Amino acid sequence: MRRNYxxxxxxxxxxxxxxxxxxxxxVAIADELERQTGRSVSLSAVxxxxxxxxxxxxxxxxxxxxxxxxxxxRKRLFTVTALGSRTLQSIRETRNRLWDSISPQxxxxxxx
Amino acid sequence: MKPPxxxxxxxxxxxxxxxxxxxxxxxxxxxxxxxxxxxxxxxRRQYIWEVLGFLRPFALKRKRNTTSTTxxxxxxxxxxxxKIAFRNLVRHKGYSAINIVGLAVGMAVAMLIGxxxxxxxxxxxxxxxxxxxxxxxxxxxxxxxVFNGDFLPLPLGTELRTSFSKDxxxxxxxxxxxxxxxxxxxxxxxxxxxxxxxxxxxMLTLNMLAGTRAGLQDPASILLSKSVAQTLxxxxxxxxxxxxxxxxxxxxxxxxxxDLPFNTEFRELTFIAPWDLYVSSEEWVxxxxxxxxxxxxxxxxxxxxxxxxxxxxxxxxxxxxxxKHAPEVxxxxxxxxxxxxxxxxxxDSWDKAGKVSGRIQYVWLFGxxxxxxxLLACINFMNxxxxxxxxxxxxxxxRKAVGSVRTQLISQFLSESLLVVTVAFVLxxxxxxxxxxxxxxxxxxxxxxxxxxPVFWLFGIGFSLFTGLLAGSYPAFYLSSFxxxxxxxxxxxxxxxxxxxxxxLVVVQFTVSVTLIxxxxxVFRQIQYAKNRxxxxxxxxxxxxxxxxxxxxxxxxxxxxxxxxxxxxxEMSTSSTPATHLLSKxxxxxxxxxxxxxxxxFGTVAVTHDFGKTVGWQFVExxxxxxxxxxxxxxxxxxxxxxxxxxxxxxxGKTIKWDGRSFHVxxxxxxxxxxxxxxxxxxxxxMLNYDWASVINIKLxxxxxxxxxxxxxxxIFRTFNPGSPFDYKFSDQQYALKFAAEERIGKLAAVFAxxxxxxxxxxxxxxxxxxxxxxxxxIGIRKVLGATVFNLWQLLSKDFVFLVLIAFVMAAPLAYYFxxxxxxxxxxxxxxxxxxxxxxxxxALLITLLTVSFQAIKAALMNPVKTLKTE
Numbered sequence: 001m002r003r004n005y006x007x008x009x010x011x012x013x014x015x016x017x018x019x020x021x022x023x024x025x026x027v028a029i030a031d032e033l034e035r036q037t038g039r040s041v042s043l044s045a046v047x048x049x050x051x052x053x054x055x056x057x058x059x060x061x062x063x064x065x066x067x068x069x070x071x072x073x074r075k076r077l078f079t080v081t082a083l084g085s086r087t088l089q090s091i092r093e094t095r096n097r098l099w100d101s102i103s104p105q106x107x108x109x110x111x112x
Numbered sequence: 113m114k115p116p117x118x119x120x121x122x123x124x125x126x127x128x129x130x131x132x133x134x135x136x137x138x139x140x141x142x143x144x145x146x147x148x149x150x151x152x153x154x155x156r157r158q159y160i161w162e163v164l165g166f167l168r169p170f171a172l173k174r175k176r177n178t179t180s181t182t183x184x185x186x187x188x189x190x191x192x193x194x195k196i197a198f199r200n201l202v203r204h205k206g207y208s209a210i211n212i213v214g215l216a217v218g219m220a221v222a223m224l225i226g227x228x229x230x231x232x233x234x235x236x237x238x239x240x241x242x243x244x245x246x247x248x249x250x251x252x253x254x255x256x257x258v259f260n261g262d263f264l265p266l267p268l269g270t271e272l273r274t275s276f277s278k279d280x281x282x283x284x285x286x287x288x289x290x291x292x293x294x295x296x297x298x299x300x301x302x303x304x305x306x307x308x309x310x311x312x313x314x315m316l317t318l319n320m321l322a323g324t325r326a327g328l329q330d331p332a333s334i335l336l337s338k339s340v341a342q343t344l345x346x347x348x349x350x351x352x353x354x355x356x357x358x359x360x361x362x363x364x365x366x367x368x369x370x371d372l373p374f375n376t377e378f379r380e381l382t383f384i385a386p387w388d389l390y391v392s393s394e395e396w397v398x399x400x401x402x403x404x405x406x407x408x409x410x411x412x413x414x415x416x417x418x419x420x421x422x423x424x425x426x427x428x429x430x431x432x433x434x435x436k437h438a439p440e441v442x443x444x445x446x447x448x449x450x451x452x453x454x455x456x457x458x459x460d461s462w463d464k465a466g467k468v469s470g471r472i473q474y475v476w477l478f479g480x481x482x483x484x485x486x487l488l489a490c491i492n493f494m495n496x497x498x499x500x501x502x503x504x505x506x507x508x509x510x511r512k513a514v515g516s517v518r519t520q521l522i523s524q525f526l527s528e529s530l531l532v533v534t535v536a537f538v539l540x541x542x543x544x545x546x547x548x549x550x551x552x553x554x555x556x557x558x559x560x561x562x563x564x565x566p567v568f569w570l571f572g573i574g575f576s577l578f579t580g581l582l583a584g585s586y587p588a589f590y591l592s593s594f595x596x597x598x599x600x601x602x603x604x605x606x607x608x609x610x611x612x613x614x615x616x617l618v619v620v621q622f623t624v625s626v627t628l629i630x631x632x633x634x635v636f637r638q639i640q641y642a643k644n645r646x647x648x649x650x651x652x653x654x655x656x657x658x659x660x661x662x663x664x665x666x667x668x669x670x671x672x673x674x675x676x677x678x679x680x681x682x683e684m685s686t687s688s689t690p691a692t693h694l695l696s697k698x699x700x701x702x703x704x705x706x707x708x709x710x711x712x713x714f715g716t717v718a719v720t721h722d723f724g725k726t727v728g729w730q731f732v733e734x735x736x737x738x739x740x741x742x743x744x745x746x747x748x749x750x751x752x753x754x755x756x757x758x759x760x761x762x763x764x765g766k767t768i769k770w771d772g773r774s775f776h777v778x779x780x781x782x783x784x785x786x787x788x789x790x791x792x793x794x795x796x797x798x799m800l801n802y803d804w805a806s807v808i809n810i811k812l813x814x815x816x817x818x819x820x821x822x823x824x825x826x827x828i829f830r831t832f833n834p835g836s837p838f839d840y841k842f843s844d845q846q847y848a849l850k851f852a853a854e855e856r857i858g859k860l861a862a863v864f865a866x867x868x869x870x871x872x873x874x875x876x877x878x879x880x881x882x883x884x885x886x887x888x889x890x891i892g893i894r895k896v897l898g899a900t901v902f903n904l905w906q907l908l909s910k911d912f913v914f915l916v917l918i919a920f921v922m923a924a925p926l927a928y929y930f931x932x933x934x935x936x937x938x939x940x941x942x943x944x945x946x947x948x949x950x951x952x953x954x955x956a957l958l959i960t961l962l963t964v965s966f967q968a969i970k971a972a973l974m975n976p977v978k979t980l981k982t983e
Contacts (some may be wrong), residue, residue, distance in 0.1 A: 025144075026138035043138055044165030047131075066137075069144045073137030091944045 006058075008089060013049040014039065014058060014088060017078045025064065025075040026050070050078060058084030115143045115159040123163050132177045135166060163953070170415040181675045182193050189520065197528040204500070207878065211496045212536045213581070214874040218489020219540035219572075221867050224551055225482030226571065227544075227559050232475050235375050235457040240317040241416050244281070245453040246423055248272070248413040250434055251466065254445035254711065258466030259444075263288075264408040266400045268448070269309075271433060272415065273582065279418055279426045282311040285387045286412040289380055293660055293836045296344045296355040300837045302660075303340055305383035307390035313369065315416050316378065324444055333366040340382045341368045359835030377456055400413060406438035415450065423450045435755050443711065451591025463937075481628070481864050486575075488621050488868065492875035493536075494583040495614050497529060499643035499882045501587035508591045509599035521592035529584030530577070535578045554859045556852075556892040563904035563905055613881060615915055621872040621958060622919030628865035629952045630927040634944065635858040638790075638935065639851055641942035647847070648751075648784035648793075649691055650728035650903045654843040655822075656690045657829070659805055661836045668720065668802055674828050675810065680821035685722035686805035692846040693695045694794060695784040695806075701797075702769040714754060715786070715796035716770075718804035724749075726809045727784075734764035734779025737800055741778075745800055751783050754795035768797070773800060789850050789948075790938040810840075873963045876912060880964045884908060884971035891971050892979035904972035910966045 004016065016032050017024040026046055033041045053059045064077040080088070120136070127135060139162055146155035201208040208436045238241060248269075249262045266285070273283040287307040294303050312318075313325035313335065327335050334357065341350045357363055363385060372378050391397050399514060400408045412859045417426050427449040434446040458472040508521060554558055562568040659665065669688060675681040689695040694715045701712045721744075724736040732752060737744050763777045772793060775797075783793035812821045826838045884891075891904055899907075928944060935941045 026134065027141045030142070040163045043135075043142060043162050044168060044171070047135060047138070047166070048168055048170050063134075067141070070137035070141045073133045073140070075137055076142075077135040 006091065007049075010049050010053055011047065011088075011091065012045060014053055014080065014084055017050075017053075017059060018080050018085075018088065022077070022079075024078045029078075053084070054078075056083075056098075057081060058087060115140065115848050116156050116346055119163045123166065123337065126176050127166060127171050131171055131870070135171065135977055139163065153533065169969060193524045193527060194531075196524075197531055200504075200528075201532070207500065207881070208532075210874045210878050211493055211500075212532060212539065214496075214871050214878075215489050215493040215533065215536040215606065218486050218492070218540035218544060218871055219537060219575070219868060220543035220547065221489075221864065222482045222486035222575075223544045223572070224547065225478050225485075225538060227548075227562065228480050228551075228555060228557065229475055229482075230562070230920075231375050231559050231790060232471060234457065236377055236453050236763055238376050239315075239453070241315060242453055244419070245315065245414065245416050246450035247453070247456065248415055248430075249410075249449055249451045250838045251447045251449060251468075252441075254444050254713075256467050257464040258462060260462040260466070261409065262412055262451070263408045264411060264413050264448075265409055265434070265438070266397070266411055267404040267437065269411070269413045270401075271437070272430065276426075279421055279429060280415050280648045281418050282315045282416040284311050284414040284416075287387075287390055287415055288412065288518045291658060291660065291839075292383075293358050294340065294344060294355060295359060295835060296353065296385060299344055300835065301340075301343055302658075302839045303382045304380040305385065306381060307385045311416075312384055315414070316372075318372075321368045321370055322349065323365075323544065325367070327366030328384065328386045329901050330364065330366060331386050331392065332361075332363050333386055333389075334363040334574065335367045335369060335384040336365055337371045337382045338368055339371050341365075352870045356835075360661070360824055361389060361756070363389070373510065377453075385407075397696070401596070401935035404437075407441065417450070422737060423452050426450055433494040436857050440737065467679055478860065478864075484624050485864065485868055485871065488624060488875075489871050490579045490582075491617050492621070492871060493533075493579060494586070495617055496878045496882075497583045497613065498530075498586040499879065501525070503592060505591060505594060505599045509596040512562075512594075512596040512602065518592050519770075522588040525588035526581060526584040527592070529587075530580035533576045533580035533583070536567075536709065537572060541572075554863070576808055592719040615911075618872075618876060618879070618912070618915045619919045619922070621868075621875060622960075623923045625868040625872045626920055626923035626932070626952055626956050627867065628861065628868050630923070630948060631931060632858065632861045632865045633933050633948050633952065634935075634942070635861055636936065637942045637948070641664065642789040642854075642938075642940055643851065644939060645785065645789055646782070647789070648782040651691070651843040651847050653809060653814055653818075654691070654727060655810050655812065655840045656843060656846075657808045657810065658809060658837070658839050659686065661833055663833045663835065664808070665803075665805075667832065671808075671828070671832055674721070675825065678821075678824040678828065680813050680816055680824040681810055681813045683722055683726040685720045685726040685809050686802070686807065687720070687723050687809060688718035688801070688804045688806055688845065690718075691784065691785070691786060691809065692839070692843050692850075696798060698770070700771045704766065705759065712757075715794045715797075717796060717798045718748075718801035719800075720800065720802055720805070721800070726782075728811075728812045729784060730782045732776065732780050732782055733762075734778060743776070744778060746773070746775050746776040747800060749779045749781055749798040750777055751781050751793060751796045751798075753783050753793045754778045754797055755780050757795040769798075776891050789847075790854075791941050869959065873959060876960060876963045877967065880908070880912065883911075884967045888971065888974070888979045891974065894975035895972075895976040896980070901969065901972045905965060906970045908968035908971060909961060912960055912964045913957065916956055920956060924949050924953070 012033060013029060016029050016036070020028055020032055021080070026043055030041045030043055030046045033039075033046070049060075050059065054061060058081055059078045060081050061076050061078050064075045066072050066074045123136060123139070124132065139159065143155050143159045144164070146158055150158075239245060241637060247262050248264055249260060250264060251258060251260050253259070253811070267962075269283055269285045272280060285308070288308050289304055291302050291304050294301055308328070310326070310328035312328060313320065318325065318825070320594075321338055322341075323335070334355065336344070336350060344350065344355065345353065350368060353365050354362055355365060372381055389777075391401055397410075400410070401403070403553075416425065430448045430450075433448050435442060438446070456469075458470055458475060459471040460466045513519060541561075548559060548561065549555075633811055664671070672684045673685050695718070697713055698716045698718050699711060699713050701714055706712065717738070721737045721739050729736075733755075734749075735750065737747055741747070750758075750763055758768075765782055766777050768775045768777065785793060786796070787794060810825065820921055822840070823838075829836075829838045891899075894904060927949075931944060935944070945975050
């Protein structure tokens with residue numbers, strides 16, 4: 001059985017690939033992550049995470065087209081696989097269940 | 113606006129190829145955007161950081177080659193590799209021979225030197241108490257010079273044994289090693305041995321083959337080595353037999369021990385007699401013991417320290433013993449110390465400042481030479497192999513085109529070079545085995561190949577592996593990286609600097625060789641210089657016979673007249689030392705005008721009236737001892753150095769006092785070289801004394817053949833001295849022995865120099881042939897255009913001559929520096945003249961030209977039609 005545990009960063013990357021849909025490749029993912037989380041994200045970290053996710057069969061990849069700003073090099077485009085999507089779903093369900101079981105008084109007020 | 117180039121290069125270097133495109137693309141894209149947003153500097157900085165960020169396992173890890181299913185070790189391919197390797201060797205026969213023989217010779221030399229060094233370092237290790245045995249020695253300072261000696265007073269041994277019993281496990285007295293006559297029945301032999309304390313067998317851990325180690329407890333006993341026991345008793349059991357020492361002492365054999373190995377200090381200890389027997393039989397020794405003579409330094413003392421202490425601590429404790437008991441010699445500041453057995457052999461000489469050195473210098477010297485020769489041979493081998501392997505670029509191309517993977521090519525080339533190295537290794541073992549007897553003779557050793565020693569094999573095989581892998585690495589890793597297309601199309605070229613290491617090698621090789629040649633020439637010049645020195649007496653036809661039995665004493669005149677009657681002898685005399693040795697030096701001399709502070713020391717020799725005529729000394733002043741002057745019984749003959757040393761103008765007729773006795777000088781002789789021929793003669797005095805005699809000097813009749821004369825003399829000795837074998841020594845041989853150490857070094861240096869030159873020339877020859885082959889086309893075209901053979905010869909030889917000249921310029925100061933240092937230790941030394949360098953340089957050049965010319969002329973004589981036609 002494949003391990004379907006995901007690290008926090010991996011989860012974020014996997015989600016971002018889903019967000020970007022067809023145009024998910026290294027730079028785009030890093031940019032999107034920076035925009036969404038507000039932290040600076042290095043390309044190597046993203047590539048490492050993509051590599052791991054692909055090994056875990058949660059991502060598929062193919063080579064895309066080349067652009068001039070890449071010096072004529074092709075990009076690798078990623079899509080989420082069924083396993084990836086199922087894992088994301090199950091994480092979300094777990095989280096939801098947990099959220100639902102928290103009694104409103106248990107969390108300190110957020111200043112609202 | 114590009115990202116930093118070096119960072120890109122770095123990325124290309126470390127990043128796995130299958131990931132490179134996407135990663136680099138992403139990096140560049142991001143760089144481009146950052147440049148627009150934050151400016152170029154920031155973008156470049158961040159780019160570098162991003163690149164470094166990719167130093168992670170996933171990016172470094174290469175993708176496994178999934179397409180190839182070739183087995184690395186398939187029997188078919190292995191067979192092919194061997195076939196190709198063999199064909200390559202056979203096809204270039206001369207070349208392979210040069211390569212293999214060169215390496216084998218280098219390895220053999222290194223092995224020989226290694227064995228020699230091993231032998232030197234394992235000296236004396238036969239004794240199990242090696243770590244705790246020491247020689248007791250004394251040190252003194254006299255006229256500003258430090259003297260070290262191992263001759264000690266007898267009571268010191270008693271003192272050490274009784275007052276320091278906690279520090280010493282054994283204290284052993286020893287007579288100096290000397291020749292004695294051992295006789296059993298009518299068998300008589302002269303053998304070397306010593307009188308030792310009963311503790312000796314335990315201390316030296318003798319391996320007893322019969323009897324026990326306690327055998328020396330009985331004062332009338334003797335222990336024999338196995339070889340002596342066999343010569344005296346044959347196969348019978350010697351234990352319990354009664355035999356004689358020096359025809360006067362009856363002793364019982366109480367044990368037989370295994371012969372001590374050649375590489376021990378005691379290798380000449382062929383029998384051991386008890387110390388107490390020595391004391392009771394020699395009156396003067398008994399006197400020294402009874403009167404506790406602390407000033408009679410005539411014996412050796414050996415000691416084994418207790419397990420809980422060390423040499424330094426004991427040395428400090430016993431330091432002042434001599435000073436305490438013999439305060440009258442306080443002016444030389446005597447110090448007693450222990451000299452550990454581990455240092456006996458390699459650190460056995462002290463210079464005038466008291467600094468210790470010895471054979472360890474030669475161990476280092478030859479060790480370094482060995483490493484150099486090995487290095488030369490090894491690099492030579494690599495160079496020739498790599499030069500040759502460039503020829504095989506096409507083979508690599510074809511193999512790759514047909515489907516070889518790189519790892520296959522790597523393993524092919526590596527195993528091929530290992531194969532060649534293995535052949536060389538086996539050959540070198542064979543060479544060592546063949547050369548070893550000759551080497552042993554030159555080096556005065558009994559070395560055997562350490563066939564069963566794992567260290568030996570570890571070194572040998574380790575080195576072979578190292579050389580093989582290193583030599584094979586160039587073709588294996590460099591050639592296998594060629595693109596087959598380029599190689600097969602012929603557009604591939606070897607870099608401009610590919611020949612650079614080869615040139616450096618030639619220079620290094622010739623530097624070493626030229627240094628060795630200069631060294632060898634100089635060592636021999638130095639020996640010749642000392643040999644040509646006038647020695648002040650005539651050693652031709654001079655023989656000496658030791659006076660080792662009581663029968664020879666008191667019958668001087670009878671023996672002399674009998675000997676002269678035979679006609680085989682021109683003259684005979686006795687003396688206290690042979691002319692080739694100065695055995696006794698004494699102080700206590702006084703003369704008129706002597707500086708009262710000078711502690712004068714003279715060599716003292718007792719002679720008879722006929723001594724002068726026997727050895728043929730030459731007078732500068734005065735006359736020889738004569739029977740016509742009865743006053744000559746208190747006469748004295750000085751050598752020139754002694755006359756100078758005393759500072760007397762006209763010494764003849766002057767009076768000299770020695771220990772209260774007055775002597776008058778009758779003559780002055782030319783200096784006789786009795787000690788080292790490299791040192792100035794020692795101030796020596798000769799006195800008449802018929803009782804103080806230890807050798808008989810005989811001058812043979814030159815008109816008779818030596819064997820005839822000796823036969824006649826032997827019959828006389830047989831009647832006078834029936835208890836002793838007739839053993840004689842030729843003085844010229846004894847004198848020649850003084851050069852043994854220098855000659856040994858000279859011979860070894862010569863052998864190594866020849867080998868170094870040989871290996872260097874092999875390398876040069878190989879390289880020259882390689883260069884000539886590479887330039888075949890060029891030479892062809894030059895010939896077509898009108899170049900003469902001489903032009904071409906010049907063209908091909910020029911480079912090598914230039915390299916050898918550089919080597920010479922480097923070697924000359926190097927050799928001068930080392931040899932000047934070596935010569936400094938000799939007082940009589942030849943000068944380092946310029947012509948030695950000139951001659952060596954010229955001969956090195958000549959050898960180079962001869963080596964290179966063969967190839968150059970061969971290449972120049974080739975028919976251009978043939979060379980240009982082939983493609």
